[in-house]
Amino acid sequence: MKIIIDAMGGDNAPQAPVEAAVKASKELDVYITLVGKTDVIEKELSKYNCDRDRMTIVHADDVISNHEEPAKAVRSKRGASVVVAANMLKNGEGDAMLSMGNRGALLTAGLLIVGRIKGILRPALATLLPSAKGPKMLIDAGANTNCKSDNLVQFAIMGSIYMKNVLAIENPTVGLMSNGEEEGKGDELTKETFPKLKNAPVNFIGNIEGRDVMEGTADVITCDGFVGNVILKTVEGMGHVVSSKVKGMFMRGIISRLAALFVMKGLNEFKQTMDYREYGGAPLLGTKRPVIKGHGSSDAKAVFSAIYQAKKFVETNVTDEIVKNINSMEDKGND
Amino acid sequence: MKIIIDAMGGDNAPQAPVEAAVKASKELDVYITLVGKTDVIEKELSKYNCDRDRMTIVHADDVISNHEEPAKAVRSKRGASVVVAANMLKNGEGDAMLSMGNRGALLTAGLLIVGRIKGILRPALATLLPSAKGPKMLIDAGANTNCKSDNLVQFAIMGSIYMKNVLAIENPTVGLMSNGEEEGKGDELTKETFPKLKNAPVNFIGNIEGRDVMEGTADVITCDGFVGNVILKTVEGMGHVVSSKVKGMFMRGIISRLAALFVMKGLNEFKQTMDYREYGGAPLLGTKRPVIKGHGSSDAKAVFSAIYQAKKFVETNVTDEIVKNINSMEDKGND
Numbered sequence: 001m002k003i004i005i006d007a008m009g010g011d012n013a014p015q016a017p018v019e020a021a022v023k024a025s026k027e028l029d030v031y032i033t034l035v036g037k038t039d040v041i042e043k044e045l046s047k048y049n050c051d052r053d054r055m056t057i058v059h060a061d062d063v064i065s066n067h068e069e070p071a072k073a074v075r076s077k078r079g080a081s082v083v084v085a086a087n088m089l090k091n092g093e094g095d096a097m098l099s100m101g102n103r104g105a106l107l108t109a110g111l112l113i114v115g116r117i118k119g120i121l122r123p124a125l126a127t128l129l130p131s132a133k134g135p136k137m138l139i140d141a142g143a144n145t146n147c148k149s150d151n152l153v154q155f156a157i158m159g160s161i162y163m164k165n166v167l168a169i170e171n172p173t174v175g176l177m178s179n180g181e182e183e184g185k186g187d188e189l190t191k192e193t194f195p196k197l198k199n200a201p202v203n204f205i206g207n208i209e210g211r212d213v214m215e216g217t218a219d220v221i222t223c224d225g226f227v228g229n230v231i232l233k234t235v236e237g238m239g240h241v242v243s244s245k246v247k248g249m250f251m252r253g254i255i256s257r258l259a260a261l262f263v264m265k266g267l268n269e270f271k272q273t274m275d276y277r278e279y280g281g282a283p284l285l286g287t288k289r290p291v292i293k294g295h296g297s298s299d300a301k302a303v304f305s306a307i308y309q310a311k312k313f314v315e316t317n318v319t320d321e322i323v324k325n326i327n328s329m330e331d332k333g334n335d
Numbered sequence: 336m337k338i339i340i341d342a343m344g345g346d347n348a349p350q351a352p353v354e355a356a357v358k359a360s361k362e363l364d365v366y367i368t369l370v371g372k373t374d375v376i377e378k379e380l381s382k383y384n385c386d387r388d389r390m391t392i393v394h395a396d397d398v399i400s401n402h403e404e405p406a407k408a409v410r411s412k413r414g415a416s417v418v419v420a421a422n423m424l425k426n427g428e429g430d431a432m433l434s435m436g437n438r439g440a441l442l443t444a445g446l447l448i449v450g451r452i453k454g455i456l457r458p459a460l461a462t463l464l465p466s467a468k469g470p471k472m473l474i475d476a477g478a479n480t481n482c483k484s485d486n487l488v489q490f491a492i493m494g495s496i497y498m499k500n501v502l503a504i505e506n507p508t509v510g511l512m513s514n515g516e517e518e519g520k521g522d523e524l525t526k527e528t529f530p531k532l533k534n535a536p537v538n539f540i541g542n543i544e545g546r547d548v549m550e551g552t553a554d555v556i557t558c559d560g561f562v563g564n565v566i567l568k569t570v571e572g573m574g575h576v577v578s579s580k581v582k583g584m585f586m587r588g589i590i591s592r593l594a595a596l597f598v599m600k601g602l603n604e605f606k607q608t609m610d611y612r613e614y615g616g617a618p619l620l621g622t623k624r625p626v627i628k629g630h631g632s633s634d635a636k637a638v639f640s641a642i643y644q645a646k647k648f649v650e651t652n653v654t655d656e657i658v659k660n661i662n663s664m665e666d667k668g669n670d
Contacts, residue, residue: 131576132576142514145514145521145522145523146522146523177565178561179477179480179560179561179564179565180564186480186561187480187481187559187561188480188481190561209564209565209568209572210564210565210566210567210568210569210570210571210572211568211569211571211572211575212572213569213572213573214569214572214573214575214576214577215572215575215576224522225514226513226514226521226522226525226562227561227562227565229514229515229544229545230512230514230544230545230562230565230566231545231565231566231569232545233544233545233546234545234546234548234549234566234569234570235545235569235573236545236546237544237545237546237547237548237549237550238548238549238570238573238577240546240549240550241466241467241549241550242549242573242577245604245605246581246605248601249598249601249602249604249605250598250601252598252600252601255597256597256598256601258597259594259595259597259598260594262590262591262593262594263584263585263587263591263594265587266583266584266585266587266591267584269580269584270580270581270584
């Protein structure tokens, strides 16, 4: 299996992608293609001992930064690392791609270059969020605004397949994000989506509310990408503030620093719960081949998790199963 | 000043409302009217030493529980405590009302009985959320779904007046909740609202994102009530999960319990940050007289905060100022 990595994207590029790629090529039984400026990557690679048989560099002259307008940049910068990587994926020169760079550019490249699965109206970004009951999926986490009910149904189907295959959750539950639990609650979109989810091939448990995100009530949370983005960033922001408050609690003086030693195990568990790095990247579901968005601030550990996730994404045939499911739904629709 | 309290609403009624009312009548220079079943309230009141000159009971035979359909219940249960209280407020038999009961019923009673301020399209529920920079307002936090841009502009105006008057924040900043900071980001609603907020009589700082909620980037966060409800409950849910994790960290054994003593000051500050009780209730802004929703799980301390807030709401003439602002906007619109 070959994973294509945009080595130029993210706050810690190229160090983090390269370090993670070296580790992955040794430990995960994968071949890695690093896409970006050859000299920069070579210099970074020279710091490590690695098996160059499992590691290829493909040169890309350009980079799309976080401040560029995504659609325009993807169209005009043919030599940008994310564009080169997407073209390689499209042409079958790899089994999955991963980028920590400009989110919009990756989504655009996924949509326009890698392409949608036939029948999928809009691919969706799926994020794993921490919860009291382990990682849960939020889909769409920000690829699409102004969604229709049919989009939300497809998000639920794709998310369920991913959670079943990649996270080995049997018959994953699906919750529809709303402003109340009762069937009648919601805005126009969720009210229209509710009956459709009842008839969809998913384990639908009804409306859920914001508090269910952290409580982990549903394995898959389906919503419009505007709402999903707000949820994701609210949780991330709260994680930062809370973590720094907890840290501050122990940093007030010598005695409180000592106290930290006494609760070290609990403190580590707490950190782990709040740590997005454990959960890898956010898969874009609905494209012809696996595309994964790593967090912009990913360190090598987070990139490694995302590579591991990309491997599982490929191995467990998520994309094939989405294709089959959509086809069978379309067949039913034609009856 | 007279505050009308629905003594039958909330998880801890009548104990919490009555205890808080007694304390408020002593400490806050307010007169209190407790609405509900006389015998039940009398029995609760008998536990305290209080000045009955400052405390009236008005009998209400019925209660609207949390499980009832709000609009229907308000229309059919004329003798319900929240309905009786709203009618008293409408008739000028009090200056503000407070209920910890069925949220939808209170909103309906506020809208249908107390009534909208002329020119206000939809009253909005405003919640104070904790942030790294102190309490910030989320409006609408769940009274309205499927909002229009004019609603969001009015929410911003009303919220700004409240924050300026009640929380003494000079020239409060307003952020429009969106899925990106740039002006072009958002869904149809926020894209239409952005230019209108630029021209509104508020200190508009542009789009904000979910992470800005806890970071406290804006004093007033304006959004559709569906989105606001999701944010509010996501934050509440995360608060619960995080607090129990932190608590668990210290409860593992004797040594970790001892450690808690060493960080007591920090731990208390942490608790305070996560504690909605500090912030009183959620004002319904845009009704002819002040209506406040206390949290359903309010204890006496939280009810007391909400009474204090109701007093400030009245004293600082929030309602009058909203009326003036809306009139002057309408005058401008007629130019």
